[in-house]
Amino acid sequence: MKLIDARRDHYRKLAHEQGFRSRSAFKLKELNKSYRIIGSGFYVLELGCAPGGWTQVAVRTVGNKGKVMAVDSSYVEEISGALILKRNIENESIVDEVFSYFRKKINSVICDLSPQVTGNWSVDHAKQISLNYSAAKIMDQVLAEKGNVLFKVFDGQYSQEFFDYLKKKFFKVIRTKPKASRKPSSELYFICLGYHG
Numbered sequence: 001m002k003l004i005d006a007r008r009d010h011y012r013k014l015a016h017e018q019g020f021r022s023r024s025a026f027k028l029k030e031l032n033k034s035y036r037i038i039g040s041g042f043y044v045l046e047l048g049c050a051p052g053g054w055t056q057v058a059v060r061t062v063g064n065k066g067k068v069m070a071v072d073s074s075y076v077e078e079i080s081g082a083l084i085l086k087r088n089i090e091n092e093s094i095v096d097e098v099f100s101y102f103r104k105k106i107n108s109v110i111c112d113l114s115p116q117v118t119g120n121w122s123v124d125h126a127k128q129i130s131l132n133y134s135a136a137k138i139m140d141q142v143l144a145e146k147g148n149v150l151f152k153v154f155d156g157q158y159s160q161e162f163f164d165y166l167k168k169k170f171f172k173v174i175r176t177k178p179k180a181s182r183k184p185s186s187e188l189y190f191i192c193l194g195y196h197g
């Protein structure tokens with residue numbers, strides 16, 4: 001068995017044992033352990049949440065005093081403790097809905113957006129980065145000062161430009177790849193800490 005398959009099986013088994021809907025849950029857990037993007041009592045907006053593994057981790061992390069709103073263009077089965085909205089983050093303004101739910105600016109935005117992949121990496125990469133810019137537009141309107149953001153990034157020719165764009169808005173931006181990420185090369189995460197606009 002190849003190392004990547006063994007790792008994937010390991011996380012699939014863990015997800016099943018711990019009641020998570022996706023293996024990706026472990027990526028968020030791992031990244032959050034190192035960087036504390038979300039914490040107890042935080043108000044969190046999640047963009048691209050189906051089937052809900054990250055939402056489950058976010059709900060458990062923020063606890064009773066926190067709040068989670070999770071958005072996807074696909075249907076997501078209810079998760080206790082989160083408000084789930086079926087919306088296209090590019091076409092509809094969810095900013096008003098964010099404010100009517102949280103009633104104030106929020107602490108964190110977490111984005112695991114992936115387009116429908118075509119198999120042509122440059123096309124998929126460009127589309128994924130464009131989704132991240134749409135998410136960043138929402139972020140600019142809803143994130144409180146000193147807030148944190150996590151972006152999944154399909155790595156390619158526009159990644160550095162997106163990284164530099166974020167660097168102007170945050171105290172610190174870190175580029176990383178968690179162990180739980182099964183793809184050997186293509187998927188990165190940008191951890192953005194301390195928003196200053």
Ligand SMILES: C[S@@+](CC[C@H](N)C(=O)[O-])C[C@H]1O[C@@H](n2cnc3c(N)ncnc32)[C@H](O)[C@@H]1O
Pocket residue numbers: 021022024025047048049050051052053054055071072073074087088089090112113114115116131
């Ligand atoms: C990798 S999945 C998210 C997995 C999730 N983090 C989990 O742990 O279960 C990426 C999601 O982004 C969503 N997505 C892509 N484009 C979108 C858009 N324009 N608006 C809303 N959601 C979108 C897809 O529907 C897909 O469910």
